[in-house]
Amino acid sequence: PGMPNGNLTLPGLASTAGAGYVGEAAAISAADATFREVKLAAKKIASITSMSNELLQYNAYGADAIVRDDLVEGMAVAEDSQMLRGTASASAPTSFLEIATNASNVISAPGTSTIADIEGTLANLELVLMNNNVSTVGACWIMAPRTYQTILNTRDGNGNRAFPEMVNWSSDNVATLRGKPVLVSNQVPINLGAGTNQSEIYLVQGRHVLLADTRRMQMLTTQHGAITTDGGSTLISTFSNDLTAFRLISEHDLNVRHAACIAVADTVLW
Numbered sequence: 001p002g003m004p005n006g007n008l009t010l011p012g013l014a015s016t017a018g019a020g021y022v023g024e025a026a027a028i029s030a031a032d033a034t035f036r037e038v039k040l041a042a043k044k045i046a047s048i049t050s051m052s053n054e055l056l057q058y059n060a061y062g063a064d065a066i067v068r069d070d071l072v073e074g075m076a077v078a079e080d081s082q083m084l085r086g087t088a089s090a091s092a093p094t095s096f097l098e099i100a101t102n103a104s105n106v107i108s109a110p111g112t113s114t115i116a117d118i119e120g121t122l123a124n125l126e127l128v129l130m131n132n133n134v135s136t137v138g139a140c141w142i143m144a145p146r147t148y149q150t151i152l153n154t155r156d157g158n159g160n161r162a163f164p165e166m167v168n169w170s171s172d173n174v175a176t177l178r179g180k181p182v183l184v185s186n187q188v189p190i191n192l193g194a195g196t197n198q199s200e201i202y203l204v205q206g207r208h209v210l211l212a213d214t215r216r217m218q219m220l221t222t223q224h225g226a227i228t229t230d231g232g233s234t235l236i237s238t239f240s241n242d243l244t245a246f247r248l249i250s251e252h253d254l255n256v257r258h259a260a261c262i263a264v265a266d267t268v269l270w
Contacts, residue, residue: 002215006042006251010210011035040212042251043093045078047071048227050236050243068219071248081187083211083254084142084202093254096142096202100264105132107263109201113150113270115162122178125203125263132260134205140181142202143268144188150270151177192266199268208261213252220247 002008022028049071055063088094100106105128109121126136143151152175154162161167166175166182175182180203192198226237227245238245256262 002213006214008040008212008253010038010040010257038210038255038257040210040253040255042212042214043091043253044249044251045075045082046247046249047075047078048245048247050227050238050245053223053242053244056244067246071219071246075248075250077187079252080185084185084187085189085200093252095254096204096262097200097264099256099259100202100262103132103260103262105129105260105263107265109265109268111267111269113154115154115156118151118154118162118270121201121265121268122203125201125265126178128263129203129205129261132258134208134258134261136180136203136205138180138207139203139205140183141177142183142185142188142204144190144199145184145186146190147188147199147201147268147270148175148182148184197269198266199270201265201268203263205258205261208256208258210255210257211252212255213250217248217250220249221245222247 020029049067051063051067082092083095085097086092086095088098097106107121107124107128110117122141126139129136129139148166151163152161152166156162163177165179166177168176188200188202190197190199192200221244222238223242223244224239225245226235226239228235236243
Protein backbone atom coordinates (compact mmCIF):
# COMPACT_ATOMS: atom_id res chain seq x y z
CA PRO A 1 0.00 0.00 0.00
CA GLY A 2 0.97 3.62 -0.38
CA MET A 3 1.39 6.05 2.50
CA PRO A 4 1.42 9.45 0.81
CA ASN A 5 1.53 11.32 4.12
CA GLY A 6 4.26 9.12 5.58
CA ASN A 7 1.94 7.21 7.93
CA LEU A 8 -0.61 4.44 7.47
CA THR A 9 -2.76 2.51 9.95
CA LEU A 10 -4.52 -0.67 8.86
CA PRO A 11 -6.69 -3.14 10.77
CA GLY A 12 -5.34 -6.56 11.65
CA LEU A 13 -6.98 -9.50 13.43
CA ALA A 14 -5.95 -10.10 17.02
CA SER A 15 -8.35 -13.04 17.36
CA THR A 16 -10.89 -14.60 15.03
CA ALA A 17 -14.63 -15.03 15.44
CA GLY A 18 -15.77 -18.40 16.75
CA ALA A 19 -18.66 -20.63 15.77
CA GLY A 20 -20.72 -23.32 17.42
CA TYR A 21 -23.67 -25.65 16.80
CA VAL A 22 -27.07 -24.57 18.06
CA GLY A 23 -30.45 -26.18 18.30
CA GLU A 24 -33.61 -25.14 16.51
CA ALA A 25 -34.80 -21.67 17.50
CA ALA A 26 -31.94 -21.41 20.00
CA ALA A 27 -30.03 -18.16 20.43
CA ILE A 28 -26.68 -17.92 18.69
CA SER A 29 -23.94 -16.83 21.04
CA ALA A 30 -21.86 -13.95 19.70
CA ALA A 31 -18.17 -14.62 19.21
CA ASP A 32 -16.77 -11.41 17.83
CA ALA A 33 -13.38 -11.07 16.25
CA THR A 34 -11.00 -8.63 17.89
CA PHE A 35 -8.76 -6.27 16.00
CA ARG A 36 -5.39 -4.65 16.44
CA GLU A 37 -3.80 -1.69 14.71
CA VAL A 38 -1.06 -2.33 12.18
CA LYS A 39 0.89 0.91 11.99
CA LEU A 40 3.40 1.87 9.33
CA ALA A 41 5.52 5.01 9.36
CA ALA A 42 7.88 6.08 6.60
CA LYS A 43 11.54 5.20 7.25
CA LYS A 44 14.02 7.07 5.09
CA ILE A 45 16.84 5.26 3.33
CA ALA A 46 19.44 7.34 1.53
CA SER A 47 22.61 6.96 -0.51
CA ILE A 48 25.08 9.55 -1.79
CA THR A 49 28.11 9.42 -4.05
CA SER A 50 30.08 11.68 -6.38
CA MET A 51 31.96 11.62 -9.67
CA SER A 52 34.41 14.01 -11.31
CA ASN A 53 33.01 16.58 -13.69
CA GLU A 54 35.60 15.55 -16.27
CA LEU A 55 34.14 12.05 -16.32
CA LEU A 56 30.65 13.50 -16.45
CA GLN A 57 31.55 15.95 -19.25
CA TYR A 58 33.17 13.32 -21.46
CA ASN A 59 30.35 10.88 -20.80
CA ALA A 60 30.96 8.59 -23.77
CA TYR A 61 30.16 5.36 -21.94
CA GLY A 62 27.14 6.40 -19.86
CA ALA A 63 29.10 6.89 -16.65
CA ASP A 64 26.26 8.86 -15.08
CA ALA A 65 23.86 5.97 -15.76
CA ILE A 66 26.33 3.55 -14.17
CA VAL A 67 26.47 5.73 -11.04
CA ARG A 68 22.67 6.02 -10.96
CA ASP A 69 22.14 2.27 -11.35
CA ASP A 70 24.80 1.57 -8.71
CA LEU A 71 22.98 3.82 -6.21
CA VAL A 72 19.67 2.08 -6.90
CA GLU A 73 21.28 -1.37 -6.59
CA GLY A 74 23.05 -0.42 -3.38
CA MET A 75 19.80 0.82 -1.90
CA ALA A 76 18.03 -2.41 -2.87
CA VAL A 77 20.74 -4.47 -1.14
CA ALA A 78 20.48 -2.34 2.00
CA GLU A 79 16.69 -2.74 2.03
CA ASP A 80 17.03 -6.50 1.54
CA SER A 81 19.46 -6.79 4.44
CA GLN A 82 17.39 -4.67 6.83
CA MET A 83 14.05 -6.26 6.06
CA LEU A 84 15.40 -9.79 6.27
CA ARG A 85 17.18 -9.63 9.62
CA GLY A 86 17.86 -6.04 10.65
CA THR A 87 16.96 -4.46 13.99
CA ALA A 88 14.00 -2.09 14.09
CA SER A 89 14.49 1.45 15.32
CA ALA A 90 12.85 4.85 15.05
CA SER A 91 14.55 5.27 11.68
CA ALA A 92 14.65 1.67 10.36
CA PRO A 93 11.86 -0.86 9.67
CA THR A 94 11.45 -4.18 11.43
CA SER A 95 12.61 -7.41 9.81
CA PHE A 96 11.36 -10.89 9.03
CA LEU A 97 13.70 -12.33 11.67
CA GLU A 98 12.40 -9.98 14.37
CA ILE A 99 8.79 -10.77 13.47
CA ALA A 100 9.45 -14.53 13.57
CA THR A 101 11.40 -14.23 16.84
CA ASN A 102 8.65 -12.22 18.54
CA ALA A 103 6.11 -14.82 17.42
CA SER A 104 8.31 -17.70 18.72
CA ASN A 105 8.52 -19.01 15.16
CA VAL A 106 12.26 -19.79 15.09
CA ILE A 107 13.42 -23.40 14.96
CA SER A 108 16.89 -24.95 14.80
CA ALA A 109 18.12 -27.04 11.88
CA PRO A 110 20.21 -30.19 12.43
CA GLY A 111 23.93 -29.99 11.89
CA THR A 112 23.97 -32.45 8.99
CA SER A 113 22.54 -32.20 5.48
CA THR A 114 21.10 -35.61 4.69
CA ILE A 115 17.92 -35.81 2.64
CA ALA A 116 15.99 -36.51 5.83
CA ASP A 117 17.59 -33.49 7.55
CA ILE A 118 16.65 -31.14 4.72
CA GLU A 119 13.13 -32.51 4.36
CA GLY A 120 12.62 -32.41 8.12
CA THR A 121 13.74 -28.79 8.40
CA LEU A 122 11.50 -27.65 5.55
CA ALA A 123 8.55 -29.64 6.89
CA ASN A 124 9.03 -28.18 10.38
CA LEU A 125 9.00 -24.65 8.97
CA GLU A 126 5.73 -25.41 7.19
CA LEU A 127 4.38 -26.91 10.40
CA VAL A 128 5.18 -23.74 12.33
CA LEU A 129 2.93 -21.72 10.02
CA MET A 130 0.22 -24.38 9.92
CA ASN A 131 0.13 -24.60 13.72
CA ASN A 132 -0.56 -20.86 13.72
CA ASN A 133 -3.43 -21.24 11.22
CA VAL A 134 -1.36 -19.65 8.46
CA SER A 135 -1.75 -21.28 5.07
CA THR A 136 1.49 -22.32 3.35
CA VAL A 137 -0.14 -22.03 -0.08
CA GLY A 138 1.57 -19.17 -1.86
CA ALA A 139 4.34 -18.89 0.72
CA CYS A 140 7.97 -18.66 -0.40
CA TRP A 141 11.40 -19.76 0.79
CA ILE A 142 14.29 -17.32 1.26
CA MET A 143 17.79 -18.75 1.62
CA ALA A 144 21.46 -18.10 1.00
CA PRO A 145 23.07 -19.23 -2.29
CA ARG A 146 25.04 -21.88 -0.35
CA THR A 147 21.84 -23.43 1.00
CA TYR A 148 20.17 -23.27 -2.40
CA GLN A 149 23.09 -25.05 -4.09
CA THR A 150 23.22 -27.71 -1.37
CA ILE A 151 19.54 -28.57 -1.75
CA LEU A 152 19.72 -28.38 -5.54
CA ASN A 153 22.65 -30.80 -5.74
CA THR A 154 21.67 -33.27 -3.01
CA ARG A 155 21.34 -36.75 -4.51
CA ASP A 156 19.99 -40.05 -3.25
CA GLY A 157 21.85 -43.34 -3.13
CA ASN A 158 21.18 -43.94 -6.81
CA GLY A 159 22.59 -40.62 -7.93
CA ASN A 160 19.18 -39.06 -8.59
CA ARG A 161 18.40 -35.54 -7.49
CA ALA A 162 16.59 -35.68 -4.16
CA PHE A 163 14.72 -32.45 -4.93
CA PRO A 164 14.22 -32.49 -8.73
CA GLU A 165 11.64 -29.71 -8.60
CA MET A 166 14.48 -27.27 -7.89
CA VAL A 167 15.58 -27.72 -11.51
CA ASN A 168 12.13 -27.03 -12.96
CA TRP A 169 11.91 -23.27 -12.77
CA SER A 170 8.53 -21.54 -12.90
CA SER A 171 7.28 -19.14 -15.55
CA ASP A 172 8.69 -16.32 -13.40
CA ASN A 173 12.18 -17.83 -13.74
CA VAL A 174 12.18 -18.86 -10.07
CA ALA A 175 13.03 -22.30 -8.72
CA THR A 176 10.41 -24.12 -6.64
CA LEU A 177 10.71 -26.38 -3.60
CA ARG A 178 7.81 -28.32 -2.09
CA GLY A 179 5.54 -26.35 -4.40
CA LYS A 180 6.77 -22.94 -3.25
CA PRO A 181 9.07 -20.45 -5.01
CA VAL A 182 12.66 -20.15 -3.78
CA LEU A 183 14.20 -16.70 -3.45
CA VAL A 184 17.98 -16.59 -3.12
CA SER A 185 19.71 -13.67 -1.42
CA ASN A 186 23.30 -12.94 -0.43
CA GLN A 187 21.84 -10.91 2.42
CA VAL A 188 21.07 -14.17 4.23
CA PRO A 189 24.43 -14.61 5.99
CA ILE A 190 26.45 -17.81 6.16
CA ASN A 191 28.78 -16.70 8.98
CA LEU A 192 26.42 -16.85 11.95
CA GLY A 193 26.88 -18.73 15.23
CA ALA A 194 29.93 -19.45 17.33
CA GLY A 195 31.60 -21.23 14.43
CA THR A 196 30.80 -18.38 12.02
CA ASN A 197 29.46 -20.98 9.57
CA GLN A 198 25.71 -21.03 10.16
CA SER A 199 22.90 -19.65 8.01
CA GLU A 200 19.12 -19.34 8.04
CA ILE A 201 16.10 -20.38 5.96
CA TYR A 202 12.95 -18.24 5.90
CA LEU A 203 9.42 -19.34 5.06
CA VAL A 204 7.24 -16.28 4.45
CA GLN A 205 3.51 -16.09 3.74
CA GLY A 206 3.59 -12.94 1.67
CA ARG A 207 -0.16 -12.31 1.65
CA HIS A 208 0.15 -11.10 5.28
CA VAL A 209 3.22 -8.93 4.68
CA LEU A 210 2.72 -5.19 4.29
CA LEU A 211 5.39 -3.17 2.50
CA ALA A 212 4.26 0.43 2.32
CA ASP A 213 6.04 3.29 0.61
CA THR A 214 5.51 6.96 -0.11
CA ARG A 215 5.55 6.17 -3.86
CA ARG A 216 8.46 8.41 -4.55
CA MET A 217 12.17 7.93 -5.06
CA GLN A 218 14.16 11.13 -5.33
CA MET A 219 17.43 11.44 -7.23
CA LEU A 220 19.13 14.84 -6.96
CA THR A 221 22.47 16.09 -8.25
CA THR A 222 24.54 19.12 -7.31
CA GLN A 223 27.96 20.64 -7.90
CA HIS A 224 27.74 22.88 -4.84
CA GLY A 225 28.11 22.32 -1.13
CA ALA A 226 29.83 19.27 0.36
CA ILE A 227 29.32 15.57 1.04
CA THR A 228 30.58 13.38 3.87
CA THR A 229 32.43 10.09 3.58
CA ASP A 230 33.81 7.52 6.03
CA GLY A 231 30.59 7.49 8.01
CA GLY A 232 30.45 11.26 8.22
CA SER A 233 33.99 11.76 9.49
CA THR A 234 35.38 13.30 6.29
CA LEU A 235 33.89 16.33 4.55
CA ILE A 236 34.53 16.81 0.82
CA SER A 237 33.64 20.00 -1.02
CA THR A 238 32.02 19.20 -4.37
CA PHE A 239 32.62 22.76 -5.61
CA SER A 240 36.30 23.05 -4.79
CA ASN A 241 37.02 19.49 -5.98
CA ASP A 242 35.04 19.94 -9.22
CA LEU A 243 32.69 17.04 -8.41
CA THR A 244 29.03 16.31 -9.01
CA ALA A 245 27.22 14.66 -6.13
CA PHE A 246 24.34 12.22 -6.61
CA ARG A 247 21.84 11.65 -3.79
CA LEU A 248 19.10 9.01 -3.78
CA ILE A 249 16.33 8.94 -1.14
CA SER A 250 13.38 6.58 -0.67
CA GLU A 251 10.87 6.05 2.17
CA HIS A 252 9.03 2.90 3.21
CA ASP A 253 8.10 0.65 6.13
CA LEU A 254 7.41 -3.04 6.79
CA ASN A 255 4.83 -4.76 8.99
CA VAL A 256 2.55 -7.82 8.95
CA ARG A 257 -1.18 -8.34 9.41
CA HIS A 258 -0.64 -11.77 11.00
CA ALA A 259 2.23 -11.88 13.49
CA ALA A 260 2.87 -15.60 12.88
CA CYS A 261 3.18 -15.48 9.08
CA ILE A 262 6.98 -15.94 9.05
CA ALA A 263 9.03 -18.93 10.24
CA VAL A 264 12.82 -19.12 10.39
CA ALA A 265 15.23 -22.04 10.72
CA ASP A 266 18.57 -21.03 12.19
CA THR A 267 21.84 -22.98 12.75
CA VAL A 268 21.72 -24.09 9.09
CA LEU A 269 25.13 -25.54 8.16
CA TRP A 270 24.24 -26.34 4.54
